[in-house]
Amino acid sequence: MNTMARNSADYDVIVVGARCAGAPTAMLLARQGHSVLLLERNRFPSDTLSTHWVLRPGVERLARWGLLDTLTATGCPALERISLDFDGLALSGQPTGADGPAITYAPRRTVLDGLLAEAATAAGAELREGTAVRGVLWEDGAVCGVVGQAADGREFTARARLVIGADGRNSTIARAVGAAVPVDRGPLAATAYAYWEDLPVSGVEASFQVGAGLSMWPTHGGRTVVSLTLRRERLRAWGGQHARGYREQLEAFPAVAERLRSARPAGPVRTAANLRNFYRQSHGPGWALAGDAGHHKDPIAARGISDAFTDAENLSGAVHDGLRGALPLDRSLARYQARRDTGTAAAFAFACRQSELRSVDQDLASRLRAASDDPAAVGALLGVFAGARRLEELFAGAPLRSADTR
Numbered sequence: 001m002n003t004m005a006r007n008s009a010d011y012d013v014i015v016v017g018a019r020c021a022g023a024p025t026a027m028l029l030a031r032q033g034h035s036v037l038l039l040e041r042n043r044f045p046s047d048t049l050s051t052h053w054v055l056r057p058g059v060e061r062l063a064r065w066g067l068l069d070t071l072t073a074t075g076c077p078a079l080e081r082i083s084l085d086f087d088g089l090a091l092s093g094q095p096t097g098a099d100g101p102a103i104t105y106a107p108r109r110t111v112l113d114g115l116l117a118e119a120a121t122a123a124g125a126e127l128r129e130g131t132a133v134r135g136v137l138w139e140d141g142a143v144c145g146v147v148g149q150a151a152d153g154r155e156f157t158a159r160a161r162l163v164i165g166a167d168g169r170n171s172t173i174a175r176a177v178g179a180a181v182p183v184d185r186g187p188l189a190a191t192a193y194a195y196w197e198d199l200p201v202s203g204v205e206a207s208f209q210v211g212a213g214l215s216m217w218p219t220h221g222g223r224t225v226v227s228l229t230l231r232r233e234r235l236r237a238w239g240g241q242h243a244r245g246y247r248e249q250l251e252a253f254p255a256v257a258e259r260l261r262s263a264r265p266a267g268p269v270r271t272a273a274n275l276r277n278f279y280r281q282s283h284g285p286g287w288a289l290a291g292d293a294g295h296h297k298d299p300i301a302a303r304g305i306s307d308a309f310t311d312a313e314n315l316s317g318a319v320h321d322g323l324r325g326a327l328p329l330d331r332s333l334a335r336y337q338a339r340r341d342t343g344t345a346a347a348f349a350f351a352c353r354q355s356e357l358r359s360v361d362q363d364l365a366s367r368l369r370a371a372s373d374d375p376a377a378v379g380a381l382l383g384v385f386a387g388a389r390r391l392e393e394l395f396a397g398a399p400l401r402s403a404d405t406r
Helices: 022-031 056-064 068-072 109-123 172-177 232-237 242-250 254-260 304-323 329-355 362-371 375-385 391-395
Strands: 011-016 036-039 082-086 089-093 126-128 132-139 142-149 155-165 183-187 190-197 204-209 212-218 224-230 270-272 276-279 287-289
Touching (some): 011 022, 011 142, 011 304, 022 036, 022 109, 022 304, 056 068, 056 304, 082 362, 082 375, 089 362, 089 375, 109 126, 132 155, 132 172, 155 172, 155 304, 172 287, 190 232, 224 232, 224 242, 276 329, 287 304, 362 375, 362 391, 375 391
Parallel strands (some): 011 036, 011 155, 036 126, 082 204, 155 287
Antiparallel strands (some): 082 089, 132 142, 142 155, 190 224, 190 270, 204 212, 212 224
C-alpha cells in the first residue's frame, strides 16, 4: 500500500478520464478556483463507442457552460424533428419542452470530446494526455492520489484531496477503490453502428420491433449514424463477420434498407455486446465516480452523454461545497449520489425494459395512440424522448400538455 500525507496534496482534485463526464467536471471545478489535474489515457482527437445523441438536458448544459455555440460552429447539424415507429405505431414531429422546441445534436466524439477537453484547459485545469492511471494512493483508509504511467513511459504519482473516476464503465478507479455494485442487471442487448454517406435524414429516426431496433441521426461531415440494437445472441451468431451481419440485420427494416442501397458506408461497423446496466457506489473516503464509471444503462436510451453532463454539474457543485467547507465533503458527495440515483431511476428502468426488445409496452402503445391525433400532444410526447420532459410522463394518467414541466 502506498501512503503519503494528505495535507501535502499537489492538487485539490484529480479527475481520471477527460471525455464527457471528466472534462466538464474538471472545467467547472477549475472555474470555481480549484486546482485540477485531468488525466486521459488517449490523445485528442480520438474516438470512442457512443450513441452520439446529446439530449435536451445536455444541450442546455452546453449552452449554460458557454460551449453550445462552439459546438454548432463545428458544423454539427441541429436535430429539430423526431420520427418514431414502435412496431407500426408511428409518430413524427418537432419535439417540445416547457419552453418550446427541443432541439438536440449528435456530434462525433472526435469533435465533442476535444472541445470539452479544451474548455477544461481554458478554465485552468492541467490536462495530461496519453497518461495511463494504474491505481490509487491511500493514507489512513482514504484515497489521496493516483499512480500511473506518463506519456513518456515514466511512472508517476500525483496527490490530491479528492480523486474522481470519470474513466468509463470499466473504470480503473472504481476497481481500485473496490466500489460496490448494488444494482446490476447485466448486459441486456448488443449494439452495432456505422457511418453512412449520401443518406439524408431529417432529424432523428428510430424504429423498434420485436428483437431489434434501428436509430439514425445526422452527424458531422455530412454523415449519418445508423445504429442497431439487437439481441446479444444475434450478434454472436455473426461469428465475427460484423459488416455482413450488420447489413443483413438492416434488411429487417425494409424502408431503411431501401434508402441505404443508394448510400455508401463510411468506415467499419462498431459493435458491443457486454454493456452492463448498473449502479456503482459512487463516493467514498477521498474518491468519487462520475458518468459511466458510476452508472451505466443500455445505449438504446441514448442518455449517456446527457447524464455525464448532469453528473459533471452536480458532482462539481458537491465537491466545491465540500472543499470550501460549506458541508462535510462526505455528506456533500452522498447528496450528489442520491440526486443522481433519483434522477436516473425512471430512465434506467425504461432502458432495461426496452433493451429486452420485446413487443411494445402496452402503456406506451396507449400513449402513442392517444397522442397521434393531437399535434401538440405529439410534440410533447416526442419531447420526452428528446429529454425535454420527464420520462415518467410517458406513463402518467394525465394527458401530455405543452405547459408540462420536466
